[in-house]
Amino acid sequence: xxxxxxxxxxxxxxxxxxxxxxxxxxxxxxxxxxxxxxxxxxxxxxxxxxxxxxxxxxxxxxxxxxxxxxxxxxxxxxxxxxxxxxxxxxxxxxxxxxxxxxxxxxxxxxxxxxxxxxxxxxxxxxxxxxxxxxxxxxxxxxxxxxxxxxxxxxxxxxxxxxxxxxxxxxxxxxxxxxxxxxxxxxxxxxxxxxxxxxxxxxxxxxxxxxxxxxxxxxxxxxxxxxxxxxxxxxxxxxxxxxxxxxxxxxxxxxxxxxxxxxxxxxxxxxxxxxxxxxxxxxxxxxxxxxxxxxxxxxxxxxxxxxxxxxxxxxxxxxxxxxxxxxxxxxxxxxxxxxxxxxxxxxxxxxxxxxxxxxxxxxxxxxxxxxxxxxxxxxxxxxxxxxxxxxxxxxxxxxxxxxxxxxxxxxxxxxxxxxxxxxxxxxxxxxxxxxxxxxxxxxxxxxxx
Amino acid sequence: xxxxxxxxxxxxxxxxxxxxxxxxxxxxxxxxxxxxxxxxxxxxxxxxxxxxxxxxxxxxxxxxxxxxxxxxxxxxxxxxxxxxxxxxxxxxxxxxxxxxxxxxxxxxxxxxxxxxxxxxxxxxxxxxxxxxxxxxxxxxxxxxxxxxxxxxxxxxxxxxxxxxxxxxxxxxxxxxxxxxxxxxxxxxxxxxxxxxxxxxxxxxxxxxxxxxxxxxxxxxxxxxxxxxxxxxxxxxxxxxxxxxxxxxxxxxxxxxxxxxxxxxxxxxxxxxxxxxxxxxxxxxxxxxxxxxxxxxxxxxxxxxxxxxxxxxxxxxxxxxxxxxxxxxxxxxxxxxxxxxxxxxxxxxxxxxxxxxxxxxxxxxxxxxxxxxxxxxxxxxxxxxxxxxxxxxxxxxxxxxxxxxxxxxxxxxxxxxxxxxxxxxxxxxxxxxxxxxxxxxxxxxxxxx
Numbered sequence: 001x002x003x004x005x006x007x008x009x010x011x012x013x014x015x016x017x018x019x020x021x022x023x024x025x026x027x028x029x030x031x032x033x034x035x036x037x038x039x040x041x042x043x044x045x046x047x048x049x050x051x052x053x054x055x056x057x058x059x060x061x062x063x064x065x066x067x068x069x070x071x072x073x074x075x076x077x078x079x080x081x082x083x084x085x086x087x088x089x090x091x092x093x094x095x096x097x098x099x100x101x102x103x104x105x106x107x108x109x110x111x112x113x114x115x116x117x118x119x120x121x122x123x124x125x126x127x128x129x130x131x132x133x134x135x136x137x138x139x140x141x142x143x144x145x146x147x148x149x150x151x152x153x154x155x156x157x158x159x160x161x162x163x164x165x166x167x168x169x170x171x172x173x174x175x176x177x178x179x180x181x182x183x184x185x186x187x188x189x190x191x192x193x194x195x196x197x198x199x200x201x202x203x204x205x206x207x208x209x210x211x212x213x214x215x216x217x218x219x220x221x222x223x224x225x226x227x228x229x230x231x232x233x234x235x236x237x238x239x240x241x242x243x244x245x246x247x248x249x250x251x252x253x254x255x256x257x258x259x260x261x262x263x264x265x266x267x268x269x270x271x272x273x274x275x276x277x278x279x280x281x282x283x284x285x286x287x288x289x290x291x292x293x294x295x296x297x298x299x300x301x302x303x304x305x306x307x308x309x310x311x312x313x314x315x316x317x318x319x320x321x322x323x324x325x326x327x328x329x330x331x332x333x334x335x336x337x338x339x340x341x342x343x344x345x346x347x348x349x350x351x352x353x354x355x356x357x358x359x360x361x362x363x364x365x366x367x368x369x370x371x372x373x374x375x376x377x378x379x380x381x382x383x384x385x386x387x388x389x390x391x392x393x394x395x396x397x398x399x400x401x402x403x404x405x406x407x408x409x410x411x412x413x414x415x416x417x418x419x420x421x422x423x424x425x426x427x428x429x430x431x432x433x434x435x436x437x438x439x440x441x442x443x444x445x446x447x448x
Numbered sequence: 449x450x451x452x453x454x455x456x457x458x459x460x461x462x463x464x465x466x467x468x469x470x471x472x473x474x475x476x477x478x479x480x481x482x483x484x485x486x487x488x489x490x491x492x493x494x495x496x497x498x499x500x501x502x503x504x505x506x507x508x509x510x511x512x513x514x515x516x517x518x519x520x521x522x523x524x525x526x527x528x529x530x531x532x533x534x535x536x537x538x539x540x541x542x543x544x545x546x547x548x549x550x551x552x553x554x555x556x557x558x559x560x561x562x563x564x565x566x567x568x569x570x571x572x573x574x575x576x577x578x579x580x581x582x583x584x585x586x587x588x589x590x591x592x593x594x595x596x597x598x599x600x601x602x603x604x605x606x607x608x609x610x611x612x613x614x615x616x617x618x619x620x621x622x623x624x625x626x627x628x629x630x631x632x633x634x635x636x637x638x639x640x641x642x643x644x645x646x647x648x649x650x651x652x653x654x655x656x657x658x659x660x661x662x663x664x665x666x667x668x669x670x671x672x673x674x675x676x677x678x679x680x681x682x683x684x685x686x687x688x689x690x691x692x693x694x695x696x697x698x699x700x701x702x703x704x705x706x707x708x709x710x711x712x713x714x715x716x717x718x719x720x721x722x723x724x725x726x727x728x729x730x731x732x733x734x735x736x737x738x739x740x741x742x743x744x745x746x747x748x749x750x751x752x753x754x755x756x757x758x759x760x761x762x763x764x765x766x767x768x769x770x771x772x773x774x775x776x777x778x779x780x781x782x783x784x785x786x787x788x789x790x791x792x793x794x795x796x797x798x799x800x801x802x803x804x805x806x807x808x809x810x811x812x813x814x815x816x817x818x819x820x821x822x823x824x825x826x827x828x829x830x831x832x833x834x835x836x837x838x839x840x841x842x843x844x845x846x847x848x849x850x851x852x853x854x855x856x857x858x859x860x861x862x863x864x865x866x867x868x869x870x871x872x873x874x875x876x877x878x879x880x881x882x883x884x885x886x887x888x889x890x891x892x893x894x895x896x
Binding site for chain 2: 001002003004005006009010011012013014017018020021032033034035037038039040041042043044045046048049060061063064065066068069070071072077080081085088089092093094095097107108110111112115117119121122127129131140141149152153154156157159160163167274276324325357358359362365371372375376379382385386387388389390392393402403406407
């Protein structure tokens with residue numbers, strides 16, 4: 001019976017790990033370059049921290065941890081019979097696994113508010129757990145890579161977060177397009193139409209413009225219950241096109257009577273004007289992610305050369321920490337999806353050579369005496385910073401070479417009795433098959 | 449009501465994270481330098497993988513995860529009444545959190561054996577969870593940093609693992625002593641005495657030699673039930689001293705009739721002769737860690753300048769993967785304790801400047817126009833790889849400087865209207881208080 005792992009979870013072998021580390025390190029470096037500082041929170045949070053923060057569906061997807069010791073103590077048989085699973089779970093369990101990085105961050109800010117200097121710019125790269133039904137590309141344990149700043153209303157934060165996105169994908173070599181919208185623009189549209197509760201229907205319908213055309217969208221809006229007058233009013237929005245400046249000018253007219261709408265336009269205009277990144281950023285009114293959550297600018301990133309959903313998103317939210325009793329703190333953040341980035345880099349064959357795990361050099365082991373000699377040589381090669389292995393056993397040459405090939409070690413060192421006497425190392429280039437005799441210094445020079 | 453976290457768990461703020469990353473990165477780099485390759489396994493394992501692997505006490509310390517959905521489905525009220533907590537836990541839960549990195553590694557090797565090239569040298573740096581009673585220095589979530597090689601009996605592995613230990617502590621600047629012993633030597637002692645079951649009592653008693661002297665140890669051994677003849681035989685072992693060579697020579701005489709004992713001496717002799725590290729390594733017969741687990745060489749590392757327990761340990765074990773149906777694979781490994789290393793580095797004030805989180809430069813924000821200008825300057829400074837912040841709001845100067853101080857940002861850039869006109873940046877050194885006007889290129893040169 002072969003052992004296995006829980007469904008929806010994954011082992012990461014050396015090759016995957018090297019690639020994942022490349023992704024995490026790149027994101028980490030760019031976050032740090034912008035002055036974001038890393039924190040980590042415990043994998044387990046109290047259920048009182050997590051419950052009710054992700055909606056009813058979210059509560060069901062929390063992994064709950066059974067209390068240690070006699071967890072049944074306070075639950076009588078009568079209670080067991082009378083209560084349903086969620087009620088019993090709440091009594092058997094006081095802890096749960098982190099569901100995202102945002103709620104623990106809010107909890108962290110409130111718990112440590114006296115030590116924190118605001119604005120607080122933090123990033124966090126940790127796994128989260130969700131009891132989702134496992135399916136292709138959806139896992140029960142996966143990493144999130146979030147950066148957020150709380151305690152500053154300034155749009156400078158939005159600008160820098162877009163620059164971070166741009167820089168990360170530039171480093172990856174992934175061509176992306178950044179979509180930007182603003183919750184206040186959506187509020188403005190609803191205000192102007194007098195249809196505050198229809199904004200989701202409206203954005204969903206507008207989003208289909210490319211597929212079903214103007215008539216199709218209009219038909220859908222009417223079917224959604226909007227009046228002909230409202231649909232007429234929406235025409236410039238549905239067909240909105242041109243440069244960002246043109247779009248913003250049109251929207252400024254359409255929303256001229258809405259204070260919120262004009263404020264949203266002004267914010268988008270400022271962010272777009274200061275961003276100056278290489279990746280194209282454009283206003284997209286159909287972007288409406290997490291409508292109940294975000295309150296200002298919203299972003300989303302799409303890869304241009306791969307058919308895949310959003311690989312990145314973020315936005316501004318007010319009152320993140322209010323749920324934990326600290327109101328009035330505004331925040332803005334972004335989140336990179338490591339798994340999607342992994343898939344994009346794989347599909348486009350963009351992982352660099354450095355994202356390869358393992359030694360650059362393997363010393364073949366010809367026996368005890370030669371092995372001891374190679375151990376000494378290997379130490380010196382390592383002192384030059386070159387990852388190096390000595391094959392531990394004096395196994396058959398074929399087996400040792402097979403090992404080098406399987407691990408894609410680019411160079412192999414052969415030091416037999418003759419080379420020991422000469423004070424040289426026979427170095428084989430595993431790619432070309434060429435072999436040459438070198439001094440230790442020459443070898444280090446070549447491999448460095 | 450201030451939010452909190454489960455007892456025994458920790459938040460790591462930016463300063464702690466920078467220091468922890470320094471520890472993990474150092475260990476990771478040295479492991480990689482020796483050709484060990486990183487893997488990660490899921491936080492959750494099936495309880496069938498974990499249960500029974502850590503003894504009865506260990507089973508109690510596993511954190512178990514409640515099954516999703518209606519976890520009560522298969523447990524009737526009668527069963528609930530009849531069964532005890534462990535039995536019910538086994539029915540309510542099929543998954544548990546990783547308790548160490550060794551069992552998941554063994555599971556990994558067996559599950560992936562067809563993809564693996566042996567010998568398999570892996571390292572793994574991940575948290576583990578134990579429902580221990582929380583106390584000072586003991587946590588319910590903590591990181592382990594393990595390296596193991598399976599599928600090779602060669603002592604070259606032991607030698608390299610000691611070199612890794614030596615190199616890691618050399619990089620940290622922590623002076624350590626390495627203790628080495630061999631399970632076979634202990635077996636030999638028991639064989640020679642004809643007291644195979646007393647080996648733990650014997651090592652415990654010998655370990656007190658420095659405190660209670662020869663007579664004290666002898667008295668304790670007699671009290672433990674050893675005969676006077678056995679205690680007499682043990683005298684050269686209790687008073688063992690001198691160089692490693694002298695100790696080995698004495699032991700070779702004492703154990704001359706034990707094949708296992710002589711084999712153990714030979715192994716220790718080989719490892720000590722090839723090790724060649726800077727930290728002193730010495731034979732210590734009182735070292736008997738995890739006696740039921742290890743089968744060959746055993747190591748332990750102590751910091752010389754701090755009163756703290758072992759900061760590192762390891763050894764060779766046979767048949768690690770046998771529990772999962774793959775017998776005959778020998779392995780040897782080491783484990784670094786990140787929390788203890790953190791404490792030692794803190795006590796000895798050894799964290800380097802690079803283990804500091806945050807920006808090297810902060811641009812003060814004088815208003816919208818200046819802020820926009822600084823955003824552009826900051827981008828160029830970042831392109832030179834210098835972590836840089838722009839204070840997002842045009843807050844009072846005092847508040848911005850307070851922010852720089854709190855985050856220990858070493859340099860602050862002041863660019864007002866005048867500097868904008870001059871094309872210069874006023875750079876303030878926050879340590880000396882000195883201020884000078886520089887071009888952007890000069891500033892980058894200075895901070896790089």
